[in-house]
Amino acid sequence: xxxxxxxxxxxxxxxxxxxxxxxxxxxxxxxxxxxxxxxxxxxxxxxxxxxxxxxxxxxxxxxxxxxxxxxxxxxxxxxxxxxxxxxxxxxxxxxxxxxxxxxxxxxxxxxxxxxxxxxxx
Numbered sequence: 361x362x363x364x365x366x367x368x369x370x371x372x373x374x375x376x377x378x379x380x381x382x383x384x385x386x387x388x389x390x391x392x393x394x395x396x397x398x399x400x401x402x403x404x405x406x407x408x409x410x411x412x413x414x415x416x417x418x419x420x421x422x423x424x425x426x427x428x429x430x431x432x433x434x435x436x437x438x439x440x441x442x443x444x445x446x447x448x449x450x451x452x453x454x455x456x457x458x459x460x461x462x463x464x465x466x467x468x469x470x471x472x473x474x475x476x477x478x479x480x481x
Contacts, residue, residue, distance in 0.1 A: 361387035365477040369394070372470055373436020382431070391477075393432060398474050400428055403467050410460050418456065419448035425463075437466040 366387065370376050383389045402424040409417035422444045429438050440462035447456050475481065 361391040362477050365391070365394075365473065368473045368476075369470075372473060373434070373466070375433040375435040378435075379433030382433070394474055395478055395480070397428065397432060398471070398478060400425075402428060403463070406460070406463075410456065413453060415448050415451055415453050415456075418453070419445065422448060422463075434466075434470065437463055437470070440466070 366376070379390060380387075383393070402421050406418060406421035406425060409415075409421055422441060426438070426441045426445050428434075429441050434441075440459045444456055444459035444463065447454065447459065
């Protein structure tokens with residue numbers, strides 16, 4: 361893994377200690393899964409569901425995003441993802457837009473970092 365990429369991910373809010381332990385301190389394996397995240401569709405599915413006001417689909421998408429965020433140490437994004445998961449789990453969209461916008465901001469910044477270092481654009 362590129363040292364600059366690692367530094368940017370940590371600055372963005374990746375919990376590197378947790379992530380590194382989860383991936384047996386293998387930075388190349390971490391990079392492989394980070395770049396796989398570029399193809400993850402859960403945020404796009406969440407966006408479509410939010411635009412449609414579809415609470416069921418929003419829950420499914422954000423719940424998936426929560427799992428991926430937790431597994432990849434995306435601490436910076438985890439709180440609003442968890443909050444939106446609980447809002448939609450309750451069948452509500454009240455307050456969902458605020459949490460979605462927080463997620464979107466963090467997600468876009470993360471994607472910028474990953475795309476910057478992606479060896480296979």
